[in-house]
Amino acid sequence: MSKFQALTLDRVALRFGPFQALDDFSLTIRAGEFVSLxxxxxxxxxxALNCLSGLLKISSGAITLDDRRIDVLPPERRGFGMVFQNYALFPHLSVRRNVAFGLEMRKVPKAEVEQRVERALATVRLANQIDKLPGQLSGGQQQRVAIARAVAIEPPLVLMDEPLSNLDAKLRLELRHEIKRLHHALGLTTIYVTHDQDEALSLSDRIVVMRDGRIQQQGAPEALYNAPDNLYVARFMGYRNAFPVSMDRATAVVGQGPGAMRFDGLAAPSGGQAASLAFRPDDVKLASTGIAAEVAQVEYCGQQWLVDLRVADGTHITMETHERVAMGEQVKFSVAPERIRLFADAYVPEAG
Ligand SMILES: Nc1ncnc2c1ncn2[C@@H]1O[C@H](COP(=O)(O)OP(=O)(O)OP(=O)(O)O)[C@@H](O)[C@H]1O
Ligand SMILES: [Mg+2]
Structure with missing residues (x-):
């Protein structure tokens, strides 16, 4: 399978017995794009990823690479590179042989295999580990071998399923940079699965937010971050302060009675009545006038503090601030109206 312009999923559905795991899933990925699910x-x-690779057969719809139907092809004829969460390396084969495997399967001439393996390992900065066994490498190094193996076959598309989730925080960050660098250096088209908002935001040209087998919203990271379509997407974008709301003209009222919080100067959401409201911790600002609250908890996060504020009626607000506050301190805070999002969908206590 060679170069292509676009990969398209057209109304793809997949059922496991009565259970609908994917439904009406339509998405177009252009060559060179980095798309996160x-x-x-x-x-x-x-x-979704396994439908693309061919490991799962779709129940209805179509997957096309330019004008060719590919959902009818077996995985090996699609020829996509795969990177999984758990490395999936052959433990008894050296790093060199692991990376060579896919090329040998494709009957690439020996000398060329040699060259491409060395090039792929140099790209992930593992040239000096070429004769080790996977068990002699760190988790991050093993995952880099898995990435080298996927890119060595020079696939039209690389599919990555939570490749960093088994790594510790520091390695995760390092390898995230590495994946981004590789994507650009090799001009790859990548589909990347994650449940980590930061990963999706930092890596992607486009993010596709999914819920119950359907697409909730897709767009550039900035678009989703600044203008989520609904409360579900907002929560994935870090809008940790979310509440049911009643509107009093342009004022949103959260809570009841004298302790209720009021946010003024808001416009109703497109598509009707506001049922919920959300804003991010970094949009909560300490102010001389505003809503009164008590500092209930303070967590130091290096660059800033994560502060739990309790307002009069017992509601909790999460604030990220560079100003130091003390537990038990009485403060006031405000949120700029343009940073508050109103949604037509009902508030549900916890993101699923
Ligand atoms: N072989 C199967 N038979 C029946 N149901 C399945 C099968 N594989 C997956 N499912 C169901 O389909 C749904 C989607 O599963 P999937 O593995 O795609 O989730 P995911 O988004 O990758 O989750 P995670 O983040 O936990 O990996 C789940 O409810 C799961 O139970
Ligand atoms: Mg999964």
Missing amino acids: LGPSGCGKST
Whole structure:
């Protein structure tokens, strides 16, 4: 399978018995794009990826690479590179042989295999580990071998299913940079599955937020971050302060009675009545006038503090601030009206 312009999923559905794991899933990925599928456990991310790779057969719809139907092809004829969460390296084969495997399967001439393996390992900065066994490498190094193996076959498309989730925080960050660098250096087209908002935001040209096998919203990271379509997407974009709301003209009222919080100067959401409201911790600002609250908890995060504020009626607000506050301190805060999002969808206590 060679170069292509676009990969298209057209109304793809997949059922496991009566269970609909993917439904009406339509998406176009252009050559060179980095697209992330983002969503909670069980929303169908791996299922979507496995439909692309050919490991799962779709129930209806079509997958096309330019004008060619590919959902009818077996995985090996699609020839996509795969990177999984758990490395999936052959433990008894050296790093060199692991990376060579896919090329040998494709009957690439020996001398060329040699060259491409060395090039792929140099790209992931593992040239000096070429004769080790996977068990002699760190988790991050093993995952880099898995990435080298996927890119060595020079696939039209690389599919990655939570490749960093087994790594510790520092390695995760390092390898994230590495994946981004490789994507640009090799001009890859990548589809990347994650449930980590930061990963999706930092890597992607486009993010696809999924829920229960369906697409909730797709767009550039900035677009989703600044203008999520609904409360579900907002929560994935870090809008940790979310509440049911009643509107009093342009004022949103959260809570009841004298302790209710009021946010003024808001415009109703497109598509009707506001049912919920959300804003991010970094949009909560300490102010001389505003809503009164008590500092209930302070967590130091290096660059800033994550502060739990309790307002009069007992509601909690999460604030990220560079100003130091003390537990028990009485403060006031405000949120700029343009940073507050109103949604027509009902508030649900916890993101699924
Ligand atoms: N072989 C199967 N038979 C029946 N149901 C399945 C099968 N594989 C997956 N499912 C169901 O399909 C849904 C989507 O699963 P999938 O593995 O795609 O989720 P995911 O988004 O990748 O989640 P995670 O983040 O936990 O990996 C789940 O509810 C799961 O239970
Ligand atoms: Mg999965």
